[in-house]
Amino acid sequence: MPDFSNTVVSLGSGLWKRATATGQGGLLSGVDPSSFTTSDPLRLWIIQMGIIIMMGQLLSLGLGKIKQPKVIAEVLGGILLGPTAMGRIPGFTEHIFPAQSLPYLSLVANIGLCLFLFIIGLEIDASIIKRSVRSSLFIALSAMALSFGLGAAISVPLYHNLIPSSVKFTNFMLFTGVSFSITAFPVLCRILTALKLLDTTVGMVVLSAGVCNDVVGWSLLALAVALVNATSGLTALWILLTCVAFVIFLLWPVRIALLWFARFTGSTENGPTMFFMTVTILIFWACAFFTDIVGVNAIFGAFLAGLIVPRESGLAIALTEKLEDMVTIIFLPLYFTLSGLSTNLGLLNTGTIWGFTFAIICLDFSGKFTACTITARITGMSWRESSTVGSLMSCKGLIELIVLNIGLNAGILTPTVFSMFVFEALILTFMTTPLVSVLYPPERRTLAAVGGVSRASPGDLGEDRSDRKFPMTEDQPWRSRFTVVLDKFDHMSGMLVATQLVCTPSLESPMSTTVSDKMKMPNVSVDALRLIELSDRTSDVMKSSAVDTLIHTDPLLSVFRTFGELNDIPVSLSLSIDPHDNMPGTVAHHAKRYGSQLVLLPWLSPSSNFGNTSGDLSGLKTDLSPFEAFFGGSKHTGKSPAVIHSQFVRRVFAESKADVALFIDPAGTGTGSARHIFCPFFGGPDDRLALEFVVQLCTNPRMSATIMRMSKIGTETAAVERPSLVHLDGKESLDTDMPDLAYKMPVSSNLAFPDTVYGQANAEMRFQSETANNFLWGRYANSQLPYDAPSSLRAALSRIEFSEFSSPLPLHSAIQFASAHKPVLVVVGRSRRLAGEDHTSELQQILKERGSVGQDVIRKTIGDPATAFVASGCATAVVVLQASNIDT
Numbered sequence: 001m002p003d004f005s006n007t008v009v010s011l012g013s014g015l016w017k018r019a020t021a022t023g024q025g026g027l028l029s030g031v032d033p034s035s036f037t038t039s040d041p042l043r044l045w046i047i048q049m050g051i052i053i054m055m056g057q058l059l060s061l062g063l064g065k066i067k068q069p070k071v072i073a074e075v076l077g078g079i080l081l082g083p084t085a086m087g088r089i090p091g092f093t094e095h096i097f098p099a100q101s102l103p104y105l106s107l108v109a110n111i112g113l114c115l116f117l118f119i120i121g122l123e124i125d126a127s128i129i130k131r132s133v134r135s136s137l138f139i140a141l142s143a144m145a146l147s148f149g150l151g152a153a154i155s156v157p158l159y160h161n162l163i164p165s166s167v168k169f170t171n172f173m174l175f176t177g178v179s180f181s182i183t184a185f186p187v188l189c190r191i192l193t194a195l196k197l198l199d200t201t202v203g204m205v206v207l208s209a210g211v212c213n214d215v216v217g218w219s220l221l222a223l224a225v226a227l228v229n230a231t232s233g234l235t236a237l238w239i240l241l242t243c244v245a246f247v248i249f250l251l252w253p254v255r256i257a258l259l260w261f262a263r264f265t266g267s268t269e270n271g272p273t274m275f276f277m278t279v280t281i282l283i284f285w286a287c288a289f290f291t292d293i294v295g296v297n298a299i300f301g302a303f304l305a306g307l308i309v310p311r312e313s314g315l316a317i318a319l320t321e322k323l324e325d326m327v328t329i330i331f332l333p334l335y336f337t338l339s340g341l342s343t344n345l346g347l348l349n350t351g352t353i354w355g356f357t358f359a360i361i362c363l364d365f366s367g368k369f370t371a372c373t374i375t376a377r378i379t380g381m382s383w384r385e386s387s388t389v390g391s392l393m394s395c396k397g398l399i400e401l402i403v404l405n406i407g408l409n410a411g412i413l414t415p416t417v418f419s420m421f422v423f424e425a426l427i428l429t430f431m432t433t434p435l436v437s438v439l440y441p442p443e444r445r446t447l448a449a450v451g452g453v454s455r456a457s458p459g460d461l462g463e464d465r466s467d468r469k470f471p472m473t474e475d476q477p478w479r480s481r482f483t484v485v486l487d488k489f490d491h492m493s494g495m496l497v498a499t500q501l502v503c504t505p506s507l508e509s510p511m512s513t514t515v516s517d518k519m520k521m522p523n524v525s526v527d528a529l530r531l532i533e534l535s536d537r538t539s540d541v542m543k544s545s546a547v548d549t550l551i552h553t554d555p556l557l558s559v560f561r562t563f564g565e566l567n568d569i570p571v572s573l574s575l576s577i578d579p580h581d582n583m584p585g586t587v588a589h590h591a592k593r594y595g596s597q598l599v600l601l602p603w604l605s606p607s608s609n610f611g612n613t614s615g616d617l618s619g620l621k622t623d624l625s626p627f628e629a630f631f632g633g634s635k636h637t638g639k640s641p642a643v644i645h646s647q648f649v650r651r652v653f654a655e656s657k658a659d660v661a662l663f664i665d666p667a668g669t670g671t672g673s674a675r676h677i678f679c680p681f682f683g684g685p686d687d688r689l690a691l692e693f694v695v696q697l698c699t700n701p702r703m704s705a706t707i708m709r710m711s712k713i714g715t716e717t718a719a720v721e722r723p724s725l726v727h728l729d730g731k732e733s734l735d736t737d738m739p740d741l742a743y744k745m746p747v748s749s750n751l752a753f754p755d756t757v758y759g760q761a762n763a764e765m766r767f768q769s770e771t772a773n774n775f776l777w778g779r780y781a782n783s784q785l786p787y788d789a790p791s792s793l794r795a796a797l798s799r800i801e802f803s804e805f806s807s808p809l810p811l812h813s814a815i816q817f818a819s820a821h822k823p824v825l826v827v828v829g830r831s832r833r834l835a836g837e838d839h840t841s842e843l844q845q846i847l848k849e850r851g852s853v854g855q856d857v858i859r860k861t862i863g864d865p866a867t868a869f870v871a872s873g874c875a876t877a878v879v880v881l882q883a884s885n886i887d888t
Contacts, residue, residue, distance in 0.1 A: 009131050014630040034095060040505055041104045048096060049107060049330065052337045055081060069190045070536055071397045074333050075426055078340025087341075097341060109338050112331020113402070114288050114302040115323060119538055120186055121306015122316045124215070128545060129208050135379040136208030141211075142375045143393055144181040144216060144228040145369035151180030158356060162417050174224040175407040178423060184397030184429065185210045185487040189504050189541045191395065191433055193534060196578070197742040198544050200445045202385050207374065207545055208390045213393070217361045221403055222300050228410050246290065254283070255308040272322065273551050279318065280309065297406060298392075312807045323538040328536070332398075338776075342408060345423060347416045354819055368394040388440040396425040401551045420593035478696045479597035479659070480524045485587055486556045487531045491602035494877070496563055498600050499526055501697055501825075503569050527594045529587065532577045542579045549577045561577045580644075584651035588812055591658040599647055603664045605653045653830070653882050659689055662830075662862060664870060664878040674823035674876040678706035680865060682815040683773040685883040686829030694827050695791045695879055697779060697797040708817060709777060710810040760872065775844060811842045811868045818869065823876035830863040830882040839864040847871055 027033050036044045059073035080086055086095045097105075129136060153662050155176040188210045197203035200685075222243060230236035258280070262268050267276040284305040291301035309596045348354055376386035378493050404421050407413040413421070484499055486492070502873055503524045530551075534540050543550055551557060557573045564571030576586050577854050591599050627729035653660055694705050781802035807813040843864045850871045859867045866880045 001495045035099050036098050044101055052333045056333045067185050067194050071187050072154055074336040078336040079343050081337055083344040085433050090276050109334040112327055113335050114298055116332055117299040117302040117328045119283050119308040119320055121303045122309055122320050123542055125311055131210050132205050132208050138214055139372050139375045140209040140212035143368050143371040145183040146371040150175040150363045150367040151177035167412055169276040171228050171412050178220050178224055179400050179403045183213040183393050184395050184399040185214040187397035188395050193541050193544045201814055202388050204390055222296050225296050235793040242294050243296055250304050250308050258308055259310045262310045268315055270314055271318045272593055277513045317539050317542050324538045343422045345419055348420050361424045365394050365428055384520045388436055391435045394428055397429045400425040400532045435658050481595055481597050483591045483596040483599045485529050485601050494602050494663050498663040502658045527572050529590050531556055531558050531583055532573040534577045534579050547575050584655050587652050588655040596658050599658050599660045601662045642855055646857055650861050658886055659884045660882045662880040674825045675702055676821045677827055678818040679827045681707055683707045686831050686881055688776050689883040690827050690829040691879045692825050695796050698799045699792050707800055709804040710814055711806045712810050713806045713808045727820055807840055811839055815872045815874050819874040825877050826869045828877045830880050831865055843868055
């Protein structure tokens with residue numbers, strides 16, 4: 001019986017004897033808690049597990065900064081815990097990893113390895129291969145053939161110099177060839193996701209080729225194990241025939257029956273039920289047991305069990321989500337540590353051994369790189385893309401370690417050769433990410449065609465999407481292309497209301513008969529960007545490779561698609577799965593790619609802070625001010641969801657080249673019945689954008705507005721920067737000589753809470769900004785419009801009341817005026833660019849009056865005026881705008 005089954009039986013017998021063991025003393029009795037006894041192995045196992053997990057996590061913190069996959073940290077941690085490093089400390093191995101404890105550690109690690117192979121089987125999707133089946137098969141098979149040949153060639157001198165004669169050469173050659181030809185598909189998926197290559201031509205081809213390589217590689221390994229375990233050639237033949245019959249049995253009747261069972265239990269609609277999970281786990285262990293007893297390792301049965309789980313409605317992803325955390329946190333690090341305990345880099349102590357080691361590294365890399373590069377070039381890819389494919393396919397990682405451990409346990413590999421190959425796998429996996437980053441930088445990437453929709457290269461966006469960019473001019477003052485950011489259901493109500501606000505029912509007068517009476521503008525359209533955070537979980541990686549499917553099944557996008565159809569709004573949908581730190585850049589890039597003129601961002605709703613989703617707010621603490629109830633009070637010293645989201649918003653403000661609107665919905669229900677808008681105009685680029693935005697909203701006949709120009713009495717106005725040139729284009733028809741009002745770009749600082757820092761304004765900039773303020777105010781408030789101004793613009797201005805007001809406390813006055821209208825939507829500029837007034841002291845007074853102090857993070861996010869309105873609780877909703885950052 002193979003090793004796995006023998007280990008289970010022997011350990012089960014040992015644990016059974018524990019029932020007859022005598023009482024044991026504890027720590028208080030002076031007994032060493034780390035001492036190992038066969039009757040109670042759990043205590044030492046817990047110590048071992050804690051050391052292993054902490055070592056892997058500490059190393060991953062550093063290696064993650066350079067975008068290395070977590071497997072590198074775990075493999076390196078296992079090597080450091082072994083005889084290479086910490087094993088040289090006197091007594092460490094004997095005390096922490098004694099030889100008697102290794103069978104128990106091995107049992108748990110092998111259980112985890114079977115679960116991991118089951119998850120790998122869940123990851124493999126036949127639809128990935130179908131995307132580019134011919135080129136992928138060509139690349140995978142040619143690479144495996146050349147790599148296997150080079151592995152067989154290097155096995156000759158290795159066998160004669162480092163392998164004892166008791167080992168058959170054919171067995172050693174098989175394991176060497178398989179270790180050369182295999183590619184680490186799970187690690188490959190994580191590298192593609194981290195480098196954002198999944199939606200590129202290279203990513204699609206590499207994914208498909210990786211799946212083909214994985215399936216063929218596991219088949220070759222099963223063949224090698226069968227030949228090793230067979231006592232004769234006839235026995236090996238029977239093992240292979242049995243495995244082929246078992247595979248056919250699983251892939252047809254069992255797979256079909258499991259799909260029927262999933263539909264019968266409702267697992268395809270509502271996720272895997274408890275009954276379905278139970279049956280699936282039983283099938284998984286039955287497959288592992290069968291392949292183990294017939295002479296093939298148990299991991300092959302686990303892998304096959306993962307292949308037959310239905311992929312319908314994301315069932316495989318949901319099943320992975322239920323298993324992956326325990327596997328990746330506990331089981332896999334144990335397996336890496338076992339490999340590390342068998343790895344002793346100190347054995348590489350001669351020039352001959354190091355020469356063989358470098359030869360293994362060079363031949364393994366050159367075989368995969370050369371074959372994949374040439375075949376990819378033949379299929380029509382460029383040299384840069386082809387070389388990137390070759391670099392990615394040379395990735396090793398966990399899969400080669402599994403092959404090597406099987407060879408070591410079978411006695412085919414010596415500890416020295418095993419250490420040489422582990423070192424090679426570590427080097428090739430480590431060099432994949434930096435090599436791909438150099439060969440295939442973002443500006444050189446070409447997006448693949450998914451679902452029949454052609455996606456342009458990022459380098460060609462300016463040319464291909466130029467028809468989507470419409471400058472703001474006097475004849476075309478409105479924004480018509482919007483990017484709406486969706487990240488969670490808590491934000492949906494606010495984003496739906498915000499979208500409905502900006503998409504007015506009609507921007508043309510029905511009685512217009514002349515061209516000058518009509519608005520010369522394109523139709524309004526909305527690009528919805530769904531953001532999903534990418535973590536280290538396998539399920540997230542699976543989602544990344546199935547974006548073209550998720551974009552049709554994601555519930556948030558489905559709701560938004562239905563909303564667009566009901567309101568006759570052209571909606572295009574996009575989905576991006578990124579690490580949280582990359583999300584602001586994704587939003588900025590998406591807005592640029594689609595030529596968006598305004599980005600709509602949501603803010604967290606109260607349910608995110610309190611967990612109250614029932615709609616009953618009576619249970620909330622009444623001593624919290626509206627500001628604290630929404631943003632989180634000063635007592636929140638940790639990174640609450642609101643604080644984390646504020647960092648995301650601030651980075652979008654800093655990186656976006658388009659105008660940005662932040663929709664703050666304190667009640668979490670949209671604007672409700674608010675049909676009146678209040679806009680305080682203090683001056684500055686953001687306030688000028690807010691004024692134009694209010695005018696556009698009032699093209700909706702159901703909306704009215706009050707725009708009040710606020711000024712502070714008895715104080716000197718602070719410096720202000722000008723808006724981007726986009727707000728002043730087309731003014732020449734008014735015979736107004738406007739100066740070139742260039743302003744400095746924002747710079748994101750590296751503080752714990754990143755802020756947006758702007759350059760100091762000089763006297764000329766103050767004069768230019770004040771000129772722009774007066775010009776825009778005069779145009780709208782004083783009706784200084786050309787005679788051929790569109791009728792819809794005149795109609796919008798007729799629904800707006802303009803006024804001016806001076807006060808020593810302008811924020812208090814603005815709050816009082818806004819409170820006169822209930823419900824009211826407040827539209828205000830972010831005013832973080834040294835706006836017309838300095839409200840710092842007055843804002844502190846308002847926050848102190850409301851009992852909300854120490855809110856610097858939120859104030860830097862939405863600006864002083866918006867902070868005052870939210871803290872006062874006078875607004876049904878608040879829209880904070882920042883003008884675009886355009887290089888001039």
